[in-house]
Amino acid sequence: MPSRKFAEGEVVRGRWPGSSLYYEVEILSHDSKSQLYTVKYKDGTELELKESDVKPLKSFKQRKSGSTSSSPSRRRGSRSRSRSRSPGRAPKGSRRSASASHQADIKEKEARREILQVKLTPLVLKPFGNSINVYNGEPEHMERNDISHKTKQERIILSPEGSYTATQYSLRPRREEVKVKEVESKEQKLVPRGPAPLETFQVTTPQRKDLEFGGVPGAFLIMLGLPATLFLLLLQCRQKDPSLLTFPPPLPALDQLWETRVCGIYLLWFFVQALFYLLPIGKVVEGTPLVDGRRLKYRLNGFYAFVLTSAAVGASLFWGMELHYVYTHFLQFALAAVLFSVLLSVYLYAHSLKAPRDELSPASSGNAVYDFFIGRELNPRIGAFDLKYFCELRPGLIGWVVVNLVMLLAEMKVQERDVPSLAMVLVNSFQLLYVVDALWNEEALLTTMDIVHDGFGFMLAFGDLVWVPFTYSLQAFYLVSHPHDLSWPFASFIIALKLCGYVIFRCANSQKNAFRKNPSDPKLAHLKTIHTSTGKSLLVSGWWGFVRHPNYLGDLIMALAWSLPCGFNHVLPYFYVIYFTMLLVHREARDEHQCKRKYGLAWEKYCQRVPYRIFPYVY
Ligand SMILES: NC(=O)c1ccc[n+]([C@@H]2O[C@H](COP(=O)([O-])OP(=O)(O)OC[C@H]3O[C@@H](n4cnc5c(N)ncnc54)[C@H](OP(=O)(O)O)[C@@H]3O)[C@@H](O)[C@H]2O)c1
Ligand SMILES: CC(C)=CCC[C@@H](C)[C@H]1CC[C@H]2C3=C(CC[C@]12C)[C@@]1(C)CC[C@H](O)C(C)(C)[C@@H]1CC3
Numbered sequence: 001m002p003s004r005k006f007a008e009g010e011v012v013r014g015r016w017p018g019s020s021l022y023y024e025v026e027i028l029s030h031d032s033k034s035q036l037y038t039v040k041y042k043d044g045t046e047l048e049l050k051e052s053d054v055k056p057l058k059s060f061k062q063r064k065s066g067s068t069s070s071s072p073s074r075r076r077g078s079r080s081r082s083r084s085r086s087p088g089r090a091p092k093g094s095r096r097s098a099s100a101s102h103q104a105d106i107k108e109k110e111a112r113r114e115i116l117q118v119k120l121t122p123l124v125l126k127p128f129g130n131s132i133n134v135y136n137g138e139p140e141h142m143e144r145n146d147i148s149h150k151t152k153q154e155r156i157i158l159s160p161e162g163s164y165t166a167t168q169y170s171l172r173p174r175r176e177e178v179k180v181k182e183v184e185s186k187e188q189k190l191v192p193r194g195p196a197p198l199e200t201f202q203v204t205t206p207q208r209k210d211l212e213f214g215g216v217p218g219a220f221l222i223m224l225g226l227p228a229t230l231f232l233l234l235l236q237c238r239q240k241d242p243s244l245l246t247f248p249p250p251l252p253a254l255d256q257l258w259e260t261r262v263c264g265i266y267l268l269w270f271f272v273q274a275l276f277y278l279l280p281i282g283k284v285v286e287g288t289p290l291v292d293g294r295r296l297k298y299r300l301n302g303f304y305a306f307v308l309t310s311a312a313v314g315a316s317l318f319w320g321m322e323l324h325y326v327y328t329h330f331l332q333f334a335l336a337a338v339l340f341s342v343l344l345s346v347y348l349y350a351h352s353l354k355a356p357r358d359e360l361s362p363a364s365s366g367n368a369v370y371d372f373f374i375g376r377e378l379n380p381r382i383g384a385f386d387l388k389y390f391c392e393l394r395p396g397l398i399g400w401v402v403v404n405l406v407m408l409l410a411e412m413k414v415q416e417r418d419v420p421s422l423a424m425v426l427v428n429s430f431q432l433l434y435v436v437d438a439l440w441n442e443e444a445l446l447t448t449m450d451i452v453h454d455g456f457g458f459m460l461a462f463g464d465l466v467w468v469p470f471t472y473s474l475q476a477f478y479l480v481s482h483p484h485d486l487s488w489p490f491a492s493f494i495i496a497l498k499l500c501g502y503v504i505f506r507c508a509n510s511q512k513n514a515f516r517k518n519p520s521d522p523k524l525a526h527l528k529t530i531h532t533s534t535g536k537s538l539l540v541s542g543w544w545g546f547v548r549h550p551n552y553l554g555d556l557i558m559a560l561a562w563s564l565p566c567g568f569n570h571v572l573p574y575f576y577v578i579y580f581t582m583l584l585v586h587r588e589a590r591d592e593h594q595c596k597r598k599y600g601l602a603w604e605k606y607c608q609r610v611p612y613r614i615f616p617y618v619y
Helices: 072-078 098-113 147-158 160-170 215-238 260-278 302-318 324-328 330-353 368-374 387-414 422-440 442-447 458-471 474-481 488-517 550-566 572-599 601-609
Strands: 011-015 022-031 036-041 046-050 054-056 284-286 297-299 528-531 537-539
Touching: 011 036, 011 046, 022 054, 215 330, 215 368, 215 458, 215 474, 215 572, 260 302, 260 330, 260 387, 302 387, 302 422, 324 330, 324 387, 330 368, 330 387, 330 458, 368 458, 387 422, 387 442, 387 458, 387 474, 422 442, 422 474, 422 488, 422 550, 442 488, 458 572, 474 550, 474 572, 488 537, 488 550, 528 601, 537 601, 550 572, 572 601
Parallel strands: none
Antiparallel strands: 011 022, 011 054, 022 036, 036 046, 284 297, 528 537
């Protein structure tokens, strides 16, 4: 049996996770299997530390300065929060001996590189001088989001008790703690940022036991069901009578579906988009903190990729390229995309087998089938090329706009029209606006659950590369062979509906993004907030006081406006609204689950205050 250095009850120094600072701790126990010591800090925090993070007292020189804090939290409370990434780092200007400071600097660098193998003790809601309400970040009352309130919040956080509780609370495994920060700008804002997120350390990625999407059988069925649904929709859409009650035509034989040229074009499309992604244009930002405190860098050039793609497509049309080929070979393109996404998923799964445990997605389970579906690795990269981030916005989303354009041209050709129909123009422009909006606000993608929580596996590979371009364009595909004359009054109503949905969607998303970026933003001063012990607050008035997911509501209103131009003869063009309602209801439940875990009682208070999830007075 391996020997242990320290005995139970011994008083030693233990490293504070993620920092180079050591505090006095008492050894409570030792686990011979994991070789971890359970230690207790003076302020009561219990952690498990590996042996190399525990040092005998005598190996530390006593500091001369009288400002020593024996509690990580107290020290933390007095540090400059905007600068330090280490919870225990001393404030700028605090005196340390040259050697201690040198040693600390080296350790700090090490800490950034290595992953601390510290397991965090689950949060124990012990009363600690304060009431459990305060401990758990429960707001004593609702606050207005004004500056005086910010100062108050600041004080609460910085008080020893406040910082202690917040610190301990934030030690819960969380990835969602977010601050997307521009890398290139080194300037620090002088405006108080409100309760900036406290550092969090999730040292090992816990694998989930409570699986989503119906667990392993659910994931398996979805993987079979999605491609089947896709081909069913496309086949049915080409039918003269696209009623869902009529039997779908048989799938063409594989040798008819397989077209090498189509596969070549599809690959060309994918790699040209990859090339655009690699162009050194657009600012570079940092994503949300990872398990080890690192933040990955992302280049925001999706909008440039879109402009370049538009120029390339425009030029090829000018030189007489026949986009009609895409329409006549739509099923073949869909098959190429399906095969590509399956191969990519296999590659991603194989890639993840080499990934360290802490780089796995918190959604992964350890079950091969489920992990193949949800994605095992969180951020698979080839060098600096982030596969998930790239696929989420570029080939599929921009591809969707190109497919819509193909359908618009096909409509003119098939129906021998000089100009596209009003219905087709509306569908094209509405969806174009949606894609341009997503690319323009690309940075917001970095805080979505797809990037922060879900791995990159079949679900997103298929969703991004196949589902989005081939099913989201169904209305335009439908209109090619099922013309629908729209009256101007009805078209005006649809435009108004779309604009209404867009305003809700954009304002809600922008309000939250602005608040997360700078909670003290004077433009948001009129909003009420609930304080949570993670340091972040929740908006309870404005859009986020209307329903708990106003952005989903706006998105769904827009979805309806995309389908209405197709008329009411068939359900098929409404597939997107139906599927999307199911997706967002499920997504809302997933997000709710995660927020409950993150914010505890504060989230429950928010739910009481804002009882409806998506649809006011309905759901
Ligand atoms: N077209 C499509 O197929 C499709 C699919 C999915 C999503 N979308 C759209 O994508 C956009 C992003 O959606 P999303 O699902 O990633 O989630 P989201 O609604 O943008 O974000 C949810 C997160 O917002 C924060 N939050 C929740 N309530 C809050 C409050 N009251 N105050 C402040 N922050 C609050 C929480 O995170 P933190 O507290 O950690 O910040 C929560 O986890 C939406 O507009 C959605 O409609 C479109
Ligand atoms: C059908 C199933 C089970 C899975 C596929 C889901 C997949 C199609 C979506 C999951 C996350 C979605 C998403 C967008 C598009 C659809 C998904 C990839 C998004 C890119 C649409 C535009 C938005 O503005 C957005 C916020 C950038 C979206 C991000 C999430």
